[in-house]
Amino acid sequence: MAQWLNYKELKAEISFIDVLEHYGVEMKIKGEQATCPCPLPSHDGDSTSPSFSANLDRNIFQCFGCGAKGNILDFLCLMGDKNPKDAKQFHQVAVMAKRKFLYKPQREAPASNKQKASGKAKVVVNPPLDFELQGLDPNHPHFDELGLKPETIKHFGLGYCKRGLMAGRIAIPLHDANGQLIGYAGKLVDESKVSDDNPLYLLPARRERKNVVYDFQPELFLYHGHAITKPVCYVIVTQGFMLIWRLWQEGKRDVVSVIGDGLSDEQASLISYLICVKHGF
Structure with a gap:
């Protein structure tokens, strides 16, 4: 069963600045508007003119060159060569967007007055560490x-x-x-x-x-998934650590592992992005 998502809330909570920075887009920001040359892969106009405009408050965009427009999830679909009008593809992108951009701790918004008054702590999920363990012995x-x-x-x-x-x-x-x-x-x-x-x-x-x-929520990531840097024809999915180490050692390099019980929707979506799609029979 697909994970239920509130698209309206998701579209409002994702930061367009985070999304544009993720794709390495250099933009000019004035007030609530960000402008830049259109970054969409489907753009067929002038690639140097700042024809792309994003409203950072409403999380909508429009390119006055190629005519593309929509909300932030539509933008993510188009950047991933997905069709935002395809319900299945749109949902897959939304799941990825939630995992990638809502759990990003580097850009933390100031606590609201309600948070300050209640004293509730802000929760960030799977944030990058600011340290590495030192002195580990690889020869034990x-x-x-x-x-x-x-x-x-x-x-x-x-x-x-x-x-x-x-x-x-x-x-x-x-x-x-x-x-x-x-x-x-x-x-x-x-x-x-x-x-x-x-x-x-x-x-x-x-x-x-x-x-x-x-x-830390293990169901939101794939162990060894980061090591597969380009789409492959198939991925071996294991559970735990020992089996993936042995499979990799035997030469099966396109292998990932889930930590915990079962395969979550987020992990399934991550796996789908690792596999190339071939058309025909």
Whole structure:
């Protein structure tokens, strides 16, 4: 079943500036209007004239050169060579837009008066980390026990951690679709110590800092998805960590993994963007 989305709210909440910056568009902003040469792939007019205008308050756009116009989700469809009038394609783009632009923490709007009055913390999901774990040991004997080769260990950035919350575990870097580090998972080396309070695999914990809650939601990303940098004919989808490491080591490089139970709509949408579409029989 497809994920239900409130398109009206989604169109209002996404920042057009974030979207244009994501596509590397250089714009001039005056008041609520942003202007630039039309960035749409289908544009067939002058590519240097600032014919494209976006209203940053209403989240609508129009190109006075090629005539394209619509709302911010229509724009995302056209940038991805999708048809905004196709309900299925439009929904897929909307799911991607929610994941990519609503959970982006770099551009944080000031808290509203209502938020300040209630004291509620703002929640950001899967934000990039501002640090990397240092001193990880890629030569720990446990890697031999797992049958992992140095090439595999290096590719996935694995390393034994000696201190901190990950002490005694193999640290596993987690990256979002853009390749940004969003957290670390940890595999316990001494499996005799596994318990309800000390699981075999540890995922990033929910944390709060300066009235902002940082929440990790594994169903919103694909492990190793960032490593597939162009569309491929097929993708092998696994669950967990061990199987994907072994498959990659065996030469099956176009492989991703879901962390958690089942495949979410967001993950299915991410997978669809990794696969090239061939027409005909």
